[in-house]
Amino acid sequence: MKDVLAAKLAGLGSREEKYNAAREFLQELILQIMDRQGYFANLAFVGGTALRVLYDLPRFSEDLDFCLVKKDGFRFDRLLAALKRELGLNGFDVEASADKKEKNVLGEFIRFKGLLFDLGLTSHKAEKLFIKLEIDANPPAGYLTEISLVNKNFLFKVRSYDLPSLFAAKLHAFLFRQYAKGRDYYDLLWFLARKTPVNCALLSAAAEQTEGGRFNLDANALKALLREKIAQTDFHKILNDVAPFLSDRAEREYFKKDYFLTAIEKGLA
Numbered sequence: 001m002k003d004v005l006a007a008k009l010a011g012l013g014s015r016e017e018k019y020n021a022a023r024e025f026l027q028e029l030i031l032q033i034m035d036r037q038g039y040f041a042n043l044a045f046v047g048g049t050a051l052r053v054l055y056d057l058p059r060f061s062e063d064l065d066f067c068l069v070k071k072d073g074f075r076f077d078r079l080l081a082a083l084k085r086e087l088g089l090n091g092f093d094v095e096a097s098a099d100k101k102e103k104n105v106l107g108e109f110i111r112f113k114g115l116l117f118d119l120g121l122t123s124h125k126a127e128k129l130f131i132k133l134e135i136d137a138n139p140p141a142g143y144l145t146e147i148s149l150v151n152k153n154f155l156f157k158v159r160s161y162d163l164p165s166l167f168a169a170k171l172h173a174f175l176f177r178q179y180a181k182g183r184d185y186y187d188l189l190w191f192l193a194r195k196t197p198v199n200c201a202l203l204s205a206a207a208e209q210t211e212g213g214r215f216n217l218d219a220n221a222l223k224a225l226l227r228e229k230i231a232q233t234d235f236h237k238i239l240n241d242v243a244p245f246l247s248d249r250a251e252r253e254y255f256k257k258d259y260f261l262t263a264i265e266k267g268l269a
Contacts, residue, residue: 001092016244044160050161109133
């Protein structure tokens with residue numbers, strides 16, 4: 001499998017392009033393994049990588065994020081052990097272990113040892129490529145899921161939140177994350193340009209879970225919160241944060257306050 005990955009990278013130009021392509025190849029291999037091991041009976045794929053894999057979001061993403069939608073029979077340590085075993089059978093030397101107690105958010109890095117050196121992407125043998133798995137073990141109520149078939153680097157099926165629920169989860173991160181993240185801004189524009197409906201029940205439940213109190217986030221309340229957030233944004237900092245993940249550098253142009261305010265007015269019904 002490592003030879004297949006090397007051949008895929010051969011036609012690419014910069015180190016950055018090759019690194020992003022290698023990470024996506026491995027992300028999709030992990031998803032295929034999870035499918036074949038039956039883990040999407042318990043988990044729903046969410047986040048920016050889900051948008052990239054399922055909807056061709058035109059930016060790169062780092063992590064694999066999931067929500068635990070069925071707790072019965074799920075063990076995080078068994079998932080990591082299965083990934084380590086199956087990735088090893090595919091020719092990759094990996095580290096992955098769950099040493100921590102079960103928490104509301106389960107997270108661990110899959111560490112690919114020696115791969116960057118073998119692919120000619122670093123001169124340091126000890127440098128590792130990391131892919132983080134993160135699972136919300138107590139997701140808020142109101143989500144809807146669907147099954148999708150993917151055929152890019154690998155053929156597999158995946159359970160994910162539906163698009164309005166993915167939008168609600170992204171809006172929750174955008175509005176209530178303790179720090180500004182450039183990828184949240186990019187994804188917000190993407191959803192708004194598609195005029196994606198919002199699963200307001202999920203968004204309100206998520207806000208109540210993290211912020212306390214009662215929320216009824218309809219379109220008007222949501223627009224007001226988004227305008228306030230945009231007014232406080234340092235777009236120079238946001239652009240610097242998101243720039244490494246843009247597949248098209250020309251998209252840097254859109255990281256301006258006026259573009260976002262216009263998109264909010266036109267993109268939310």
